[in-house]
Each structure stands twice: as structure tokens, then as C-alpha cells.
Amino acid sequence: MAASEPHASTAGATGDDNHGRPQADHADTAKTLVQRIADLRAWLFLAALVLGFEAWARIDFGGTFILNPFNLQSIAIFAVAPLLLATGQTFVIISGGIDLSLGFIMGLAAVVAAHTINAFTPGLGMPLAVLLGFMIAVLVAAVPGTINGLLVSRLRVPPFIGTLGMFGVARGVAFLFAGGTTVPVQNSLFAAIGNGRLMGVPYIVIITAVFVLIMHYLLSQTRFGQHNYAIGANTQAARRAGIDIKSHLLRLYILSACCAGLAGVLYAARFNAGAAQAGEPLLLDSVAAVVIGGASLFGGSGTIIGTVAGAFVIAVIQYGLVFVNVEPFWQFISVGIVIIISVLIDQAQRRFSGGRQDE
């Protein structure tokens, strides 16, 4: 390649280009191996966990873990709420932010759904009351989401702080609405949605699967999703490209709050009651699911598919440890270890892709 050095600039550039291309491709192959592992890490974790619990169950008490349909159902139901929160969280984290208020927005929505359905069931009948309950709960959930979005986009409050404030506000409001207790629902249709099954698959799992699929489409196939990635990688670039950052962030936080709203409604349906603390333990699980799923907390990367795997990793750990009869405190330890390993893989990948071949 040194032969191209003395040439005039145009010819020299062609030489440089030939020089540069294989390097870029080389960087690509070096990267793809690490990146493939990194991209699939959540699925690898999931497979390892399932196999591990299966082996444990067989050796310990001659049973089966994953081939038992009851276990599959339970894990899926277990994963519903964390997965819905994590779906909204995925969008926010990709944009470079975080939404800490999701847990209590979920509780707020659960309480609002319970109250709304109780209020309308006598007058309007069960189906209409359930429909109104769904809609009003999600709309109410959108209110804190809107405030989050305005704080972050217009007033430039860091997402961590803005949504932390909203965490407190939503928590207080939810407990006030609930009168400090849980709100039982008097509507058997709502209970049927929460606990019924279609060919063995719980309704709430079907609803969640359809919703998550739509969110996957939104993130991977639309301008909204594309802009979300761009904003997470380089907000300046996105702004210069003419993307309306303020309106995008506003819609983003409303979207994540609506995900939490749906989670709250499904929670109320499943337990036939609304509780303000419904999502309290799930917030960190939602962040964990997104990180295990391959997103970077620095923004710019992540997928819904990865998050689904991440949510199932957590659900399998939590359910599996109960299944093999280990003290529940091991759940925290195991999930914590998986998060740390996941971030270490992310760092390793960053080191590989970060070494650009400028020379």
C-alpha cells in the first residue's frame, strides 16, 4: 500500500480506499463474533438456566422443569408485568434515558382500573365497565408519563431525577386513590380475563404477547423507532437531521407510562384487585431485563426481542428457584449476578467495537 503514497491525491485516495476497505471488513468480522455472543447473551442465559433447572429437577427429585406445562404457564404469567414495564423501559433506555416511575405508574393504573370498573359495573354492565376500566387506567397512567416527558424534553431535567420525582408522586397518588389498602374488583368478566385461558394459554399472556409484538414493530420498523436509536446515539446529530427531539421525548415517556398502565390493568385482572404497590418490586427488574437483553444504559442500543429474553431470564430464575425449593433470597443474588455478567459482556463488546481502525 505504501506504493500509493507518492501518487497524486486522487490516485492516492483510491489506493487508500483499497487499503481501507479490507480493514473495515476485518473490523466487522472481529466484531461480529463478539457481537453475536453479546446480542444473543440473554438467550444463552435463558437456555443455560432452563437446562440447569431441568438437570436439577431430574437429579434432585426425578421431575421435569420445562416439560411441565404448568411451569411454562406460571413462568409466562410471572413474566407478564415485568415484561410490559421492560418494554416501555427499552424505548426509554435506548434513547439514553431511564424511567424510574414505571413501578408506581403501574400501581396507580391498577388502582384506577379497580375503582373505574367497580364504579361502572352496576350502571353499564360488565363488558363496558371492563372496557372503560382499561381505557381510563391507561389514560391516567399517561398523565405522569406526560409530565415526565415535559420535564425531560422542555425543562431539560435529567431523566433519572425527573422520573425519580414522579416515582414519589405516582406512589403517593396511587396510595391515596386506594385509601391505603387494596381495592377488590366486583366484576367476574374482569376476573375471567385475568385468569382464563385460551387453549391452555392465559389471556393476559396473549394480550401481552400481542402488545409486545406491536412494540417490537414500533421500535424496529418505524421512523419513531429509528429516531429513538439516533437520539440515543447522538442527540445533536438527530437534531441537526431535523428530528423534533422535544416531541419525540414527550411521546416516548407517554409510551413507557402506557406500557406500565397496561401492566397495572392486567395485574388488577389477575389478582381481581388493584394495589398501589403492585409494581414496586418490578421497577428494577424492568431495568435488569433491558440490560440483560443487550441494551446499553448509555443509550443507542437494545431490542425488544432481547428484552423479552431478559424478562424471561429473570422470571425463570425467580420461578425456578422456588420450584427446586431454594430459599427465595437466592433470587436476588442470582439476578444480581446475571446483571453483572451481562454488563461485563457489554463492556467487552464495547472494547472490541471501540477500537476503530483509523490508521
Added chain:
Amino acid sequence: MSSVAPLLEVANLSKHFGAVRALHDVSMAVHPGEVVALAGDNGAGKTTLIKAISGVYRPTSGEVKLKGETVDFGTPQEARDKGIETIYQDLALADNLTIGGNIFLGREPMRRAFGFLPVLDRKKMADAARKTMAMLDFHVSRTEAPVSNFSGGQRQAVAIGRAVYWDAQILIMDEPTAALGVPEQRKVISLIHQLKAQGRGVIFISHNLQDIFAVSDRIIVLRRGVKAGERKISETTHDEVVKLMVGG
């Protein structure tokens, strides 16, 4: 040079920030296929001048003419719509998107999947990326790779490619070689030659006199907000330009 009408004309442009005269009574012109270098010390007014041209600032007085027509840009977007594209030092690329994704950022093409579902038209983006980059003599095979996989000069080419795809007539390049290694710098210089050959006008800001002399047709030196001098590259020397810059 004066036989062709200028693409861009700046007449008696001033920009004051309160009492500070960042730019005072500067005039310049860029013709098709011409590379004009802007030089000057830090704070000489180079950045203010390009920001006034590209719609970031409204001039206090004076006017900007595009192909003989007076324009008054309120936003950079308006300038871009008229074919004035600025390529910033930090490249303004989204590293996690493909070349196509960056070219189309903010105006992504859509298609209908299954006849009804609007989805991003990735094939169109990839094709445009391949074609546009080939025009800049940069042949990409991996159109699905994020631009973070490419080298500094290639990324500079992507930023330029975006401007070319959207048919920019005037490209303003702010220190395009500053962050690059030597072979990459040379690649950018050859990119500028390509743009010149395509009949576009280039305004090229640089501290590097060697680059300026390698690529420019004319050089305009600013000093403390006023035009200290304008020379044809063929008729000047490094020493003279440095003297103009420092006022010696």
C-alpha cells in the same frame, strides 16, 4: 471565474452580538466547482460567517444570495432545503445506524409490508447508500453495518454522502480533517476534489495550510471579524497567508 454566475454570494455581511462585532462587512462568493477556504485565528469570525450562511444566525446586516436570489434563512433546515449543507466537525452521524440510516435520518423512506403495514424501506436506504458512496469513490459492501464500524475518513465520507444524496449545491465543511490520521486526511481531500468535479461549491474551514493549499481555489482570511484578505491559491504563499492571519 467571473464568467460563471456565483452559486453563493455574501454581500457586506455583519453580525453583532450586543456590542460585540463578531463579523463586520464581509463579502465573498463561491462559484460552481470552486473550493473556497476560510482561514483565520480562533475568534476571527469563521464560524460566525458559516453560521450566518447556513441559517443558524440571522445576519445583523448585509445579505446572502443563492444563485442570484436573496435568501433569508430562519433555521438551518431552510438552508438545507435550499441546498446549503453544513458538515460539522463532530460529523453529526448516529453511530449505531447504517450508512443508509444516516443518509435518510429524519426523512426515512417507508414502504408497505403485506400491502398495508408501513415499515422502513431498508432496501431503498441500502441501495442509496451504495450508490451515493460509490459516487465518492468509497465502495461499501456491508450496508447493514453501523457506521461506528468504519474509519474516520469513511465516516467523513458518509457525512458528505448524505449532503450529496440530498443534492446539496454548497457544502460547508468545518475542519473536516482535524480529527483524522494522515491517510484519512488525504482521503477527505480527494473527496473534496470529487465534489468540485461534480460542480458543487465548497466552503472549507481549516487551520491546516497544507490542506488548504492542496484543495482550494481561493482563500479568504478573516481577522477579528473583518476580511483581512482574499487570494487565489495559485498566486499566494504560506507566508503571505500567515501574515494575513496574524496581521503582521
